[in-house]
Amino acid sequence: YAKGAESFVAWETGDRYFYATHATIDIAKTVGNAYKVLTQLVPQTSNSSLSQDELANIPYAFILDKNLNVSKTFTKDEYEKTTLTQDRINVTFNTFTDAGFDKISVDNIFSNSNGDVRLNKFAYINKGGSVDKGGVLMALLNSQLYGATGPLLEGDTKLFGKLTFDKNISDAERKDFENFMDTNKMKSAFISNDNSWTMSEERLSMKLYIKRSEAIGNSELAQQASDFDKEYNEMINSNMSLDEFKNKYLDLKKRHDEFVKALETEEKAKGINYSLSGGLVLNIPQTQNTQETKPF
Template sequence: MLSGIGGFSGVAKNFQLNEKHSIESKIIYKNEISQPDTVEHKFNEVLGYKVDEDGYFTSEFNEAAGIPKDYKIHSDTLKSLVNVNTNSGILKADFKNIDIAKTVGNAYKILSQVVGEDVLNSKESFNKEDLAKFPQGYEYDNKTLKVLKLHSKISDYMGADSSFQRNERTSITTTFYNSSTIGYYSEHKSLKPSTDILNSNSGGKEDINSGMYFDTTKDKYTGKDGNITKGGLLVGILNKNSHAIEGATTYHGKINGLDKNISSQEYQAKIKAFTDLHGHKYDKYSQSLVDSLPQDLKDFVDFARSLKFVGEINVSDDGKESKSLFEIMQEDMKEAQKRLEKLTRQEKRTQKMLDKNRKYDKEIEQNTRKNLEELEAMMKFNAKSVDIKA
């Protein structure tokens, strides 16, 4: 989902080939499975929580997340989610670390509002027919995750999405991954409700270079009958809504509006005030200055220095910086907003054209049916005339 606040991600994409040369602040991927100290321990631990012999988190985790005990989450799923969102490099990683209990709790908060607890409590797993009956999209508050509006059908969602005014406060998304919405306007696809909810643009597998696609471990939530467990529904929410992920954000995560404590605009204003005071020669900042900064500004300085290292900040022939990082960021975001507005206008025009064509096709169908009926009546009349003459 393209958004103005996420426009700066375009800058990061330009540096993917240079990342191995940049100064990266890699977060150690700790919290792997730790073996018990003694044989008395019944459970292993993953990401700080106990797991059973099959790798599913125990009721201890469910209690910490604030979710019912019958929602089973597999540790491999969250290991992949953490890995993709924290270890994809300084130019793409949105988080330094992730609170997996709060994250899964956020997913349940969304799911229970969209689907309803009565429906969720009505059975242990859900088939494709059940999933197709779920609301297909929703609008929500980015920070509180309060669902503001539901869209029952996927066509309703697409109509709302085409005119939705994206901002830092609210977003719109499909409830689960839905491949039929991809290329709907350009390829004239038929819209279908979400049923393959643990799939993704990476086939449901981990793509660490994307900084977003984790391994949904579909087999851990799919029964022999093909039904999806309740835990799978939560993973389906996380698979589509990055605002549900909660933890300590990086510079990139704050710019993308994923921090629950500061908005992207507030963060940008804070950076501008800082650079107006101290200048844009980030590599010339004294260590004492950097050490005195709050963590969010330290993150900015680290990010800015890494860009300078790979030559992304333009320097003129006389050695002076021609554009600051903030100016580059602002220009990129404005350009992304223009592209978004242009795309929205194109989608609206395409939708009107499709609606007009559908109306025209319907008229042709009605006229054809009418002509066939008249022809059939004429043939019957002629047949009667022949019988009379005979």
């Protein structure tokens, strides 16, 4: 169903999905990867669709090697009893809900409750309740957070994709990049004992600096904060190489650290500080030789 494929590509390359890994998607190669995996999981049948019983008997989860070969499968019970392993275990379909993991059924494999793309299940479900193999294929591809969507995608990767599923980047390159970012991390708006760099923290930190600038009523600093946020998001959503990102990041860090210094100076002049408790604190002027603090 072409509309569903278009929606999938738009979601995976857009900025609405926090965990988007790609700047562009080669949909033919991506679907081809999903098909290679699906044929290792589904019962061998010449039928163009799967019955509800056949669907329910598909392995609940699986492990992939780097060549997309299924090396191990799990039933629902086995999956729920697994502990942390070195290999990522992929849930076959998006069956997770607020109540936990559901059984595989025609009613939930097209779910988008975990931020997945909303696929038109009625394009794939037949009157008798069977599901076209094309629908099962797209449901597997659209398994997102708990599934194998990341390893199946082909195309130009964003920064998050380079740090997770990009097959052209080695573990050594990723480690070198992470060490660089830990050493050169921009000053965060959050107070933490952990100084390691994470992209998610930095994205949220940018947003918080905007709010802090607006809170003191400084339109110039608020505009700078907004410009830095835009520049940073353009960087992480581009397909630039890790080395190119590092060079641009150092330039951004220099300018951003100067902005933070100016913001903190003005906050201090207004009696505003961040305490070790992690909250914004207002310093109340001294009265009767006592100094009070009230949480903001």
